[in-house]
Amino acid sequence: MTKIISLAKRRGFIFPGSEIYGGLANTYDYGPLGVELLRNIKNLWWKHFVNKRSDIYGLDSGIIMSPKVWQASGHTDSFTDVLIDCKKCKSRIRADHLIENHFEKKGKEIKVEGFSVEKIKDIIDKEKIPCLSCKAFDWTKPRQFNLLFETHIGIVDESRSKAYLRGEIAQGIFINFKNVLDSQSPDLPFGLAQSGAAFRNEITLGNFIFRTLQFNLSELEYFFNPKKQKWQDLFDYWKKEMWTWTTEILGVNKKNLRWREHIDNERSHYSEKTEDLDYNFPFGGFKELYGLAYRTDFDLKNHMEKSGVDLRYTDEKTREKFIPHVVEPTFGMDRSFLVCLLDSYFEEKGKKEDRVVLKLKPYLAPYKAAVFPLSANKEELVKKAKEVYEMLRPEFSTAWDDRGNIGKRYYSQDEIGTPFCITIDYDSLKQNDVTVRDRDTTKQIRVKIEELGEFLKEKIKT
Numbered sequence: 001m002t003k004i005i006s007l008a009k010r011r012g013f014i015f016p017g018s019e020i021y022g023g024l025a026n027t028y029d030y031g032p033l034g035v036e037l038l039r040n041i042k043n044l045w046w047k048h049f050v051n052k053r054s055d056i057y058g059l060d061s062g063i064i065m066s067p068k069v070w071q072a073s074g075h076t077d078s079f080t081d082v083l084i085d086c087k088k089c090k091s092r093i094r095a096d097h098l099i100e101n102h103f104e105k106k107g108k109e110i111k112v113e114g115f116s117v118e119k120i121k122d123i124i125d126k127e128k129i130p131c132l133s134c135k136a137f138d139w140t141k142p143r144q145f146n147l148l149f150e151t152h153i154g155i156v157d158e159s160r161s162k163a164y165l166r167g168e169i170a171q172g173i174f175i176n177f178k179n180v181l182d183s184q185s186p187d188l189p190f191g192l193a194q195s196g197a198a199f200r201n202e203i204t205l206g207n208f209i210f211r212t213l214q215f216n217l218s219e220l221e222y223f224f225n226p227k228k229q230k231w232q233d234l235f236d237y238w239k240k241e242m243w244t245w246t247t248e249i250l251g252v253n254k255k256n257l258r259w260r261e262h263i264d265n266e267r268s269h270y271s272e273k274t275e276d277l278d279y280n281f282p283f284g285g286f287k288e289l290y291g292l293a294y295r296t297d298f299d300l301k302n303h304m305e306k307s308g309v310d311l312r313y314t315d316e317k318t319r320e321k322f323i324p325h326v327v328e329p330t331f332g333m334d335r336s337f338l339v340c341l342l343d344s345y346f347e348e349k350g351k352k353e354d355r356v357v358l359k360l361k362p363y364l365a366p367y368k369a370a371v372f373p374l375s376a377n378k379e380e381l382v383k384k385a386k387e388v389y390e391m392l393r394p395e396f397s398t399a400w401d402d403r404g405n406i407g408k409r410y411y412s413q414d415e416i417g418t419p420f421c422i423t424i425d426y427d428s429l430k431q432n433d434v435t436v437r438d439r440d441t442t443k444q445i446r447v448k449i450e451e452l453g454e455f456l457k458e459k460i461k462t
């Protein structure tokens with residue numbers, strides 16, 4: 001993890017948030033290479049789950065919605081974590097993480113998320129779990145803490161009214177359900193998808209971008225008629241879809257993944273069944289990458305009750321009106337990003353030098369190709385290489401490097417996952433071709449300059 005964090009900073013993937021002011025805990029910024037990788041993941045998600053399917057529509061609702069949305073959805077009451085403070089060093093921690101971390105050190109995996117405050121206190125007292133920072137055993141009473149990020153609407157103090165930044169993307173979907181019915185007349189089953197920033201007032205153990213205050217979330221609500229389809233069948237269907245996305249499209253090694261069902265107290269207030277797709281992270285082993293929940297008709301029913309607007313679906317044939325049920329696959333995009341970095345990171349022994357290589361799927365890589373003149377001080381080579389670089393750039397994200405020797409340039413591109421390095425040498429001037437070196441095999445072939453575009457297109461297609 002330390003190596004990934006250092007690479008991410010050094011090569012411009014991820015920077016600590018507000019760094020010049022001493023930083024702001026649990027916030028990060030994406031750098032020039034990070035933003036490319038993140039966008040590639042997000043765009044691919046959209047293409048795969050929205051554009052390629054005829055049963056899923058996209059949406060883009062606001063980050064700030066009426067506070068009534070969060071009251072109706074149950075988030076103002078139930079979207080909570082149990083926190084505890086160390087009286088000695090004043091550090092604050094999520095009590096479930098404190099307990100889970102304690103048992104992890106003993107080689108036991110337990111889940112206490114959703115346990116009552118009393119039960120949590122009992123475990124901490126019984127196990128005499130000390131503070132992670134100062135090792136004292138001097139805790140305040142555990143208490144519930146709401147995760148919704150508060151903000152205020154209105155510029156004049158008296159007219160200020162409390163609002164929330166969205167804690168999940170899903171609510172923007174539920175409150176637009178009727179608008180989509182009225183404008184698109186979709187047949188059930190159908191899905192609504194949305195991708196964007198979500199905010200949670202998280203207290204974390206500081207595992208890089210695993211848990212942050214602001215994060216990128218892509219969610220999909222799949223609505224169906226519970227009289228015509230069994231939720232279990234749809235749940236299984238989406239489990240398979242999520243698995244395909246993770247293993248085949250992101251290319252994550254199956255060995256590092258597992259499904260885990262939530263125990264009763266752990267499940268969110270809206271869910272009747274939840275399974276997490278866990279990844280084997282280098283900090284503390286298997287942890288949630290994505291989630292899949294059967295939310296029943298909980299959300300639409302509550303919004304219909306609280307808003308007074310009829311959110312029922314009308315069956316065209318039978319004219320029956322009913323509230324559809326929903327299965328929700330949810331995908332954290334920052335965790336996808338982190339997993340792509342972790343899972344593609346390799347250290348390899350070379351004949352001359354060892355190398356670090358990110359074996360990202362070519363379509364995910366920040367740069368698809370890098371162009372080098374064999375020598376930086378040979379004008380004719382630089383001119384030809386610039387022509388190739390300018391030719392590729394409009395279509396492929398392409399890097400330019402003329403520093404140091406070719407070997408160093410290869411290693412520098414390997415470390416950021418560039419799948420193809422293109423060198424213009426003296427033969428290029430005579431033959432109008434280049435060497436293309438493959439990141440993973442390190443093998444080189446010659447390709448005609450006029451065929452380079454087609455060559456790259458073929459290699460980076462999804």
Ligand code: GAP
Pocket residue numbers: 167168169170200202209210211212213214215216217219288289290291328330331332333334335
């Ligand atoms: N609508 C369902 C929902 O929000 P969740 O399990 O609370 O479910 C969904 O969150 C996904 O968002 C998680 O599977 C995870 O990938 C990601 N996630 C949740 N909290 C996060 C945080 N604080 N920082 C980064 N990613 C987070």
